[in-house]
Amino acid sequence: MLEKAFADVYSKFKLHFYKKVFNRFQEREASLTTVETFCMEIIQALGTPTVNEFASFVQISPPNAAYKVNSLIKKGYLNKVQSKNDRREYHLVATKKYQDYYNISYSYLSTVMNRIKERFPAEDVAKIEEMLTIISDELMPEIPLKSPSAGHFAGQE
Numbered sequence: 001m002l003e004k005a006f007a008d009v010y011s012k013f014k015l016h017f018y019k020k021v022f023n024r025f026q027e028r029e030a031s032l033t034t035v036e037t038f039c040m041e042i043i044q045a046l047g048t049p050t051v052n053e054f055a056s057f058v059q060i061s062p063p064n065a066a067y068k069v070n071s072l073i074k075k076g077y078l079n080k081v082q083s084k085n086d087r088r089e090y091h092l093v094a095t096k097k098y099q100d101y102y103n104i105s106y107s108y109l110s111t112v113m114n115r116i117k118e119r120f121p122a123e124d125v126a127k128i129e130e131m132l133t134i135i136s137d138e139l140m141p142e143i144p145l146k147s148p149s150a151g152h153f154a155g156q157e
Contacts, residue, residue: 013108013109021037032077036071036075039068040072040102042054042058043078043094045145048091048092049091050090050092051090051092076095076097077094078092079094079095080092116128
């Protein structure tokens with residue numbers, strides 16, 4: 001039962017995102033390909049990775065990653081920002097244009113989180129948060145995150 005319940009919630013978040021993406025495709029020309037959308041989702045989730053960190057995570061060659069990154073830069077969804085610590089290193093940072101696109105999924109996340117806070121007592125909400133943190137930090141060590149999610153949906157509806 002736990003697996004089905006979790007899969008249902010996960011599927012609903014994905015389906016909501018895909019539905020909104022397709023709605024945007026109908027409203028205007030789609031400027032991101034499917035692969036580019038996945039690349040941006042990965043870069044966003046990794047925080048501000050370097051091209052090599054991105055390449056390593058998705059297990060593609062650095063030249064292939066550089067090609068994808070350059071395409072996203074040309075389309076205005078990504079910037080390369082020079083590291084303050086190591087001037088030879090550049091980090092990938094999503095632009096406002098992508099943030100607006102990305103908020104399609106996170107505004108719904110915020111809506112669901114607000115519904116959870118309204119529906120359940122505060123101690124249950126705290127327990128859900130504790131459990132999700134343990135799941136992310138301890139039970140999913142294969143996927144490291146630099147915790148970008150905290151700011152993505154704060155204050156959005």
